[in-house]
Amino acid sequence: MRLLFITQVLDRNDPILGFTVRWIEGLARLTDRVRVIALEVGDTEGLGDNVDWRVVGRQGRIKRYLLFRRHLKEAFDDGFGHVLTHMVPRYSLVAAGPARRAGARHFMWYTHAGVDGRLRRAVQKVECVFTASSKSLGLDPSNKVVTGHGIDLVPFPRLPLPTQGPRVLLSAGRLTPSKDPKTILHALALLLEEGRDVSLEWAGGALAQGDPAFGAEVRNLVGSLGLEQRVRFLGPVPPSSMPEIYQRSSLFLSASRTGSVDKVVLEAMATGRGIVTSNPSFAPLLTSLGAELSGRHVFEEGNAVELAAKTGALLDLDPGEHETLGDNLRGIIERDHEVDALMARLVERMGAPL
Secondary structure, three states: OEEEEEEEEEOOOOOOOOHHHHHHHHHHHHOOEEEEEEEEEOOOOOOOOOEEEEEOOOOOHHHHHHHHHHHHHHHHHOOOOEEEEEOOHHHHHHHHHHHHHHOOEEEEEOOEOOOOHHHHHHHHHOOEEEEOOOOOEOOOOOOEEEOOOOEOOOOOOOOOOOOOOOEEEEEEOOOOHHHOHHHHHHHHHHHHHOOOOEEEEEEEOOOOOOHHHHHHHHHHHHHHOOOOOOEEEEEOOOHHHHHHHHHOOOEEEEOOOOOOOOHHHHHHHHOOOEEEEOOOOHHHHOHHHOHHHHHOOEOOOOOHHHHHHHHHHHHOOOHHHHHHHHHHHHHHHHHHOEHHHHHHHHHHHHOOOO
16 A cells, blocks of 8 residues: 555654654555655654655645645555545545545544534545544444544653642643633632642643634633642643653642544543543543443533532542542553554454455
């Protein structure tokens, strides 16, 4: 198989998409050749000789379109017979015609609850759309294929819980309304009112238009709740720095409203950290814990009181219970969401007979 992979960024140090380099490593081990078309390319250290890439750049809408089409034509002329687009429906819409004319098989990966016209049209253009869980795609087309996520366990080892200092609660992601940091801040204030010695770290910063303004709102809320000494904003964090951040945390909190399976929550599980999330996509992932135990990890969206209560209950587990929980959460990732297993599932499905 000669696979054309189309994504936004190919860079190990990108704080959001750094994992795509690890995907390419896994795909390259299972295919004859991988070519990447990306807007940006940075650190690609470690990619094998059967991987190359083409850069579209971010300058000029027409220029980007023409370069994209040129790179597509070159790839199909070079015999690339499979296309996998990553997270951007527009890429599949632009690639659909050239792929069809070249006789190439066309697939898409998408994990986000948001639905727009581009996504609806793109889903109709591809042979199948891969997604991480049954709730990670806001549509339910007949060509949806649920695969699990892909977490590289090597940089996210099982870590012992910290035993000294305040209990650190961690959250990660862009400071946007969809990540709902305000609910987490209100929950933190409630935990402090109970007399708990806790603090919050937030890994992630502004990336899109509108993010800085919302970030200012969040920081103002920190002040109005009197949390200045209890909240630390880390800004954008490269993937290589996240293991250290998980290591000093006790629990991971996610109030995300995206509906998709957030990779950072899975990474926290891989390191053995307890999680509390409002994302309904996680309930099915946690069923192996049992109905009673899995329920303590999911709270109602926007409900700071419930988030504080479930966070407090997990903080109150004794050390042995924490260890058992951490082992069980790590086991879920090993079984269902390991990166090389995901790459194997993708390649197997893309190579399956029509």
